[in-house]
Amino acid sequence: MKLDDGIAPAKGPAIPECVPQQELPAHVWLDKQFRACLARATGGLSVISASMAGLDWALQLGISPAKLMQAWQVWLRQSIEDSPRLLPTTSEPPSVPQSDQRFAHPGWRDWPYRCWRDAFMRSEVFWETLTQDIDGLSRHHQHIVSFCARQWLDLAAPGNAWWMNPEVTSVASRTLGSNFLRGFHHWLEDIGEWLSELPASPPARPVLEYLPGRDVAVTPGKVVFRNALIELIEYAPLTDTVWREPVLIVPSWIMRYYILDLKPEDSLVRHMVERGHTVFMISWKNPDASARDFGLNTYLESGLFAALDAVLARCDGAPIHAAGYCLGGTLLATGAATLARDAGGGPLGSLTLFAAETDFHDPGELGLFIDKSSLATLDALMWSQGFLDGPQMKSAFQMLNARDLIWSRAMSEYLLGQRLRANDLISWNRDATRLPYRLHSECLHKLFLGNELATGKLCVGGRPVALSDLDLPLFVVGTEHDHVSPWRSVYKLHLLTQAELTFLLTSGGHNAGIVSEPGHPRRRYRVHTRHAGTPYLSPDQFLSRSTYHEGSWWPAWQQWLAARSSGRCVREPLPSGSPEAPGTYVLEA
Template identity: 35%
Template sequence: MAKRPTTPPAKAAHAPRKAGRPTSAKPPRPRAKAKTTAKAPPEQPAAAPPEQPRAETPADAPPPPGSAAASPGADQRQMLEALSLNLARAAMTAQAAIAEAALSQADRPAALSPDPFNVGPAMTQVMTGLASRPDKLFAAQADLFNRYMDLWASTTRRAAGEDVPAAPSKDKRFKDPAWSENPMFDVMRQSYLATADWMNGLVSSVEDIDPRTKRRAEFFTKLLTDAFSPSNFLASNPAALKALAETNGESLVRGMQNFAADLERGAGKLKISQADYGRFKVGENVATAPGQVVWRDELFELIQYDPATDKQRQIPLLIFPPWINKFYILDLQPENSMIRWLSSQGFTVFVCSWVNPDVDKAGFGFDDYLEKGIYRAVEKALEQSKSDHVNTVGYCIGGTLMGAALAHMAARKDDRVTATTFFAAQHDFAEAGDLLLFTDDHWLGEIEQQMDAAGGVLPGAAMAETFNALRANDLIWSFFVSNYLMGKDPPAFDLLFWNADQTRMPKKLHMDYLRSMYGQNRLSQGEFTIGGVKVDLSKVTIPLYFQASREDHIAPVNSVYRSARAFSNADVTLTVAGSGHIAGVVNPPSAKKYQHWTNPALPGSLAEWQAGAEEHPGSWWNHWADWLHDKSGDWVPARNPSKGPLKPIEPAPGAYVKVKS
């Protein structure tokens, strides 16, 4: 990245960086009362006095006042002046931004609860459990004391000149060499890691309390210890201090400008930028696969993509993405677009692009998304492709709905869907991971009030904050350090741009999802009613392909495995991919990244499956394509979306995907 120009004059201290801000955000402006600012240093250092002609200066004469020879510390003084002024500018920028944010929030209702996640009672139970076992608490305290004694012993030997290698750490927060090379920062790092590990281990060791209560305490203890990492503070982050010194404080000025711009973008709430949002535009450099919107109604647009081969498989493929996010995760850029890749393999690809629901859809529930979504999209895809059958894909929550729809179709003896693939989808929620922590009655009451206050929809930012909290170090603190302490611009990263392009959710649908699936696990138990039918997953008999990701924190691999086994009478193929919820799915073969595991059996436990699984390098897409070709009929002439029975409405990616929350 090119270096920034010299810091602009003080009157522009509050202007956001030119790149990296969303086009819709207004540049932050100081209020009138915050107008007084320190003067900035000049654009260039003041020129030194002209050198006197040698002929007129005696050899033994003292150097003229103000010359470099007379003032050996002039450059240092200039740098200190610049540093002082930049530190003042950074402080004033932050103060003005915080004051403006406070004013913008002053007329808004206070938080619904001081403890919306109900952490207090969970921690009380943990403390009670520890107090009931004083022997365990004493042993834990002795363990922490021994860790500190070992640390101070090695630090003392190192200070005395002994060659004591620093303890290694694979933690990305401490990758800068100064964390281990500088004794002071090494002590900070090691003492923090020892204390954080001790605290988390102590909470995990508690016995005889409800497992979900314990998990809540563990989760929020981890959030707390992550927040107090020395890497998150300017004074204790050597990389940030080095940048401060090398730029005479300009890095911190830029960081506080980034901070002010993010507060402005969040309308008074800090909305940390994770990507250079100005670098991407839907339909121009992301979501660019050619195709046509061939159907549009109040709930979705149906997009048919142009063929990339002369012939295509007879049975088309219809993809149902999650309505929590937008579909173009499957069509980011040409090199990582699953939609383009599927077209190149000879499949007719349809995608259901869900509407970004507003308050008029607050009453839409699972029945609406089944009848007006799944069934209508299947009907229109079959009409457009002139086919009697279709294969489907359900991704994440779209897969949860698709699984319930298959059971509904089985009850109605509807055989139009011949095979289905699930990406990171759950149907058995007994082990659904940390998101279970957000679905107790206390939190559900809080989120219901939040949706009522928003007119009956969950704002997109609310779900984004939840997902960010699940991976706080990667999705919160890494950007906090980079954007604010280091003064860097966020990266031009298409996946993080998509991640920030959130959608709203209707109250009825979302509350039923949280209560029926996460809260009561009714779908896997045959107790979930949709479309007037109490559905039973064991009635589904068509071939199913399940994809899970080994490091998925939203749909954990064990949860997906349980879901695959819930379809007990179907022909199920399971593949486990490397990486997580997104990168594990969106991993084109050309990238040659990660790995995947296959096992034709589906034994009683994931551990048994893993013991018999075979590891393969790279993407799982080719394995899936072989399975899909076998389920997609003969070859037929390629279908042109502009010449089907449904007349084109507008080019892909359509209009619904461009609606911002």
């Protein structure tokens, strides 16, 4: 492995040579190509899986006449209750609840808009009743049917039609329709960007409002180690002395690392460095088809373990406070269990997981796409490309929250003609990455479908690893409105280890809940520590017994790390010949 000049090498395995794609029998090759073409047409979704769920639902509902009667009774009762508001002369009382932000505009209280709103909301309740709690319907099929019904209802929402939306008609009247001209211009711009992201086109980075190294990812530091998979950034100290134990952050490979180093006022990295912590950050290389055979073991050996070796060399062997975000946290937990199995814990002093699942039995709405049929379809798509492309992955996440990420945005930008004001987090979200075929396939099959990490079946180095071997302090962060890693699923780590575990539940979602800088309005969190060997508390018991705090959770984590550090020291300066942060990998398309 050749390192760039000025970057100190560290012990760690080299990236294995890329294994050429094996020749497949003609009939297998043909089947995979057919599945891949179908996957491209459906955005990677399995038509068979959705069809089987729909058929199961229809058959089970067909033999549940009482369920049908219940749905119609609810619809009829609500229709009678809403009937007085059908008259133009009737004024809607201000006490009518407006909990749905789609109908928060005052114009929805006026006739005839309130009639369309009420009819739509009755339809939502009707279909929710028809897709929930049906005897004999499998849980997975129920989730798929409910999800599909929600997608169609969101598409048919009256707010998506300009003549049925009082806010749009008001703006159109005031601007003489110029909002539609601006919206059409925005639509043409988005179509051009979408065409540039097609898999057949050369990889191109979207135009970002906040550029790494200029607007974000500007905390001073240097790249102190590089191989073909990672760049390791060490951030320059901003205090005269630092805590002896360094902090290594392992972001997920499905995101650019600088979500944790956005603008200086939004940067978790800067927050920690300003408080005397030596922070290291892994920056994953954005893979192409040549990395198709990089799997979990590759990311462990040449990613996590190589970074740990480099941090040890830089910090004179001091124990490391390791933190992982999302799947980076899952990788870190797997690596920590491996080190506990082989080296009694190895170099780790503590383990922190940000919105990271270790038990995938209930993976949230991502589970909609996780069954054998869906994975066979997605596998064929990745096999033909060598990777899962960023726009393909982004489309799947947008579908999970289509109401906010698709229809609300479309109404604002295309009907009102108002571009959403970009911020550093929105800009980062557009900066998509790719996933190697083998890594993504192994994660889906071994973690999401097989749940092998939680059940002790996941093998590293030919032997299984168990999270029950972990015997070091744990700090685990969950977020209240997480569609990717539901906090109750993250909480299940309590069942997998008896080590001391501090669990913190913060407001926000998967990204905005973690980027929770001090001073951010309306932030809050709950925290509770389960000491080693003490009885298990259920999630509901945690909610009742945890301590409530207003504000950001960042200071609580920093104080937790400081309490588990052995004192302060003077850190040697960064290598003078090393490249400046943010490095080169984060700048590649």
